[in-house]
Amino acid sequence: MTKKGVKISLEKGLQNQIRDFFKKGLEKGVFDAVILPVRVPGKDSYAWILMNNAKLIDQANPVPPVMPVQGAKALKALTRKGNGIINVATIMRSCEIRAAIELSKLNQVNLEKITLVSYDCPGAVPMKGYNRIPEEMEKSFQNALAGKDFANDKMKEVCGICVDFANSPADLHFGFAGMENDGILFSNSDKGTAILDTLKMKCSEDDSQWKNSVNIIKEQKSKNRIEVYKSIQPEVEGLDNLQTTFAKCIGCHNCQSVCPICYCRQCYFDSSASKQTADYLQDKAKNRGGIGFPRDKIMFQVGRMAHMSLSCVSCGQCMDACPVDIPVAKIFSYVAAKTQDTFEYHAGTTADGAVPLKVYKQDELNKIHELIKNAEPQGSQHE
Amino acid sequence: MSDWQPKILAILCNWCSYAGADLAGVSRLQYPPNIRVVRIPCSGRVDPLFIMKAFQTGYDGVLVSGCHPGDCHYLSGNYFARRKFAVIKPLMEFIGLEPDRLQFSWVSAGEGERFSEVVTKVTKDIQKIGPITKMVKGV
Numbered sequence: 214m215t216k217k218g219v220k221i222s223l224e225k226g227l228q229n230q231i232r233d234f235f236k237k238g239l240e241k242g243v244f245d246a247v248i249l250p251v252r253v254p255g256k257d258s259y260a261w262i263l264m265n266n267a268k269l270i271d272q273a274n275p276v277p278p279v280m281p282v283q284g285a286k287a288l289k290a291l292t293r294k295g296n297g298i299i300n301v302a303t304i305m306r307s308c309e310i311r312a313a314i315e316l317s318k319l320n321q322v323n324l325e326k327i328t329l330v331s332y333d334c335p336g337a338v339p340m341k342g343y344n345r346i347p348e349e350m351e352k353s354f355q356n357a358l359a360g361k362d363f364a365n366d367k368m369k370e371v372c373g374i375c376v377d378f379a380n381s382p383a384d385l386h387f388g389f390a391g392m393e394n395d396g397i398l399f400s401n402s403d404k405g406t407a408i409l410d411t412l413k414m415k416c417s418e419d420d421s422q423w424k425n426s427v428n429i430i431k432e433q434k435s436k437n438r439i440e441v442y443k444s445i446q447p448e449v450e451g452l453d454n455l456q457t458t459f460a461k462c463i464g465c466h467n468c469q470s471v472c473p474i475c476y477c478r479q480c481y482f483d484s485s486a487s488k489q490t491a492d493y494l495q496d497k498a499k500n501r502g503g504i505g506f507p508r509d510k511i512m513f514q515v516g517r518m519a520h521m522s523l524s525c526v527s528c529g530q531c532m533d534a535c536p537v538d539i540p541v542a543k544i545f546s547y548v549a550a551k552t553q554d555t556f557e558y559h560a561g562t563t564a565d566g567a568v569p570l571k572v573y574k575q576d577e578l579n580k581i582h583e584l585i586k587n588a589e590p591q592g593s594q595h596e
Numbered sequence: 597m598s599d600w601q602p603k604i605l606a607i608l609c610n611w612c613s614y615a616g617a618d619l620a621g622v623s624r625l626q627y628p629p630n631i632r633v634v635r636i637p638c639s640g641r642v643d644p645l646f647i648m649k650a651f652q653t654g655y656d657g658v659l660v661s662g663c664h665p666g667d668c669h670y671l672s673g674n675y676f677a678r679r680k681f682a683v684i685k686p687l688m689e690f691i692g693l694e695p696d697r698l699q700f701s702w703v704s705a706g707e708g709e710r711f712s713e714v715v716t717k718v719t720k721d722i723q724k725i726g727p728i729t730k731m732v733k734g735v
């Protein structure tokens with residue numbers, strides 16, 4: 214199904230187009246404030262800033278090379294206690310939008326007064342590379358953006374396997390993949406359509422060219438994804454391999470605190486309930502011939518997999534934050550594909566519906582019923 | 597290894613399977629003494645982490661038993677339990693635990709006999725798989 218969108222000239226650059234859009238929106242009152250990334254004074258990172266004046270928008274970079282704080286976390290901070298009276302708009306990467314959608318399904322973000330805008334994401338530069346050589350990284354990111362290069366190897370590894378780079382349920386989306394000098398701005402929701410109407414932006418441009426290009430890139434990325442999953446499998450499948458991979462984990466729990474989806478106020482693994490007495494541990498060590506510290510390295514990850522992999526959006530934040538370079542996000546992406554597939558769920562890609570553990574159907578998961586049946590005593594009369 | 601006996605954690609719903617176990621006891625039905633029972637309000641309360649913890653602590657198997665579909669005391673808890681169960685299975689495969697170490701069954705309060713059959717069957721299954729060695733290392 215082809216869609217119509219607003220033709221956008223990219224002559225002045227995508228960033229300027231987006232800034233103009235937000236300024237116009239503020240001016241016409243379709244939203245009262247915006248949240249945009251602004252480069253920090255030290256020039257080696259970005260911070261999300263809630264702002265409502267056009268001058269500040271000029272200082273913002275709506276499409277920054279890095280993702281120091283996952284945008285969904287900024288929205289969570291803003292709406293944790295419910296939405297306010299003002300309408301706020303923001304532009305984020307697809308994974309940030311998808312995380313925000315997941316969080317709204319989990320009642321952690323309130324999107325009622327938020328307008329989400331996304332764009333064709335060329336990926337994000339890993340924070341660790343960026344903060345050492347920011348200017349160089351700015352340049353290579355700008356080149357990737359201008360060159361519409363969606364397979365740039367300077368980006369995070371998970372970006373190379375992201376099939377949703379141009380696909381998010383944001384209210385509005387700036388597309389430009391595979392297009393020559395123009396881009397296309399289109400709406401995915403009633404909210405988005407109303408905004409375009411108020412701003413008198415006419416949807417006359419056909420999205421088929423953009424869509425075709427996106428599909429071609431997507432196909433390549435799906436192939437990469439299969440390859441990466443194949444390569445990570447021997448490293449992480451099975452407890453021995455997991456233990457080898459996480460042997461160097463220092464237990465800092467960075468991976469959890471930067472994860473947009475890990476939203477619990479207190480994690481079980483940080484609580485005293487998870488801690489054991491010296492006697493217990495000494496006993497364990499005696500029985501096993503030794504135990505390692507910090508404790509629960511694998512259980513912590515398995516717990517996270519059990520609790521949040523159904524909503525993992527493969528944003529790569531955890532891997533970016535790991536001080537000892539464990540490929541956490543690749544592992545989570547791999548596991549998430551398994552658990553999400555069970556429910557034919559793809560985290561954050563649809564604005565409506567519920568997360569898998571919040572709903573059920575009476576007649577479903579026949580595989581599980583098979584298992585139950587296999588476990589039945591012989592000759593049992595029950596289903 | 598011949599005298600090895602599996603230890604199985606049985607997580608039973610208060611309203612059906614636990615009562616079923618009670619009935620089995622009252623009716624003096626025999627079943628293997630390998631299970632250690634934890635009573636919970638509803639099978640929907642079972643967090644995947646409970647199960648992983650049980651394996652980490654050294655249980656050779658886990659049996660979760662709740663009400664039959666449609667019979668949940670809280671109307672839908674066992675349907676949610678089924679969904680959680682569907683998440684744990686691929687995770688167990690991922691970390692290389694035999695998925696059969698975890699078993700799920702529906703036993704109602706009136707099914708004392710069925711309870712003893714289920715426990716017998718589960719114990720036999722776990723016996724076949726053998727002692728858990730994987731999670732018991734320095735995890």
Ligand code: SF4
Nearest residue numbers: 472525526528529531
């Ligand atoms: S687990 Fe890692 S990749 Fe998945 S949502 Fe959390 S931070 Fe992003």
Ligand code: SF4
Nearest residue numbers: 462463465466468535
């Ligand atoms: S960020 Fe890395 S080192 Fe820290 S807890 Fe996570 S895996 Fe371990």
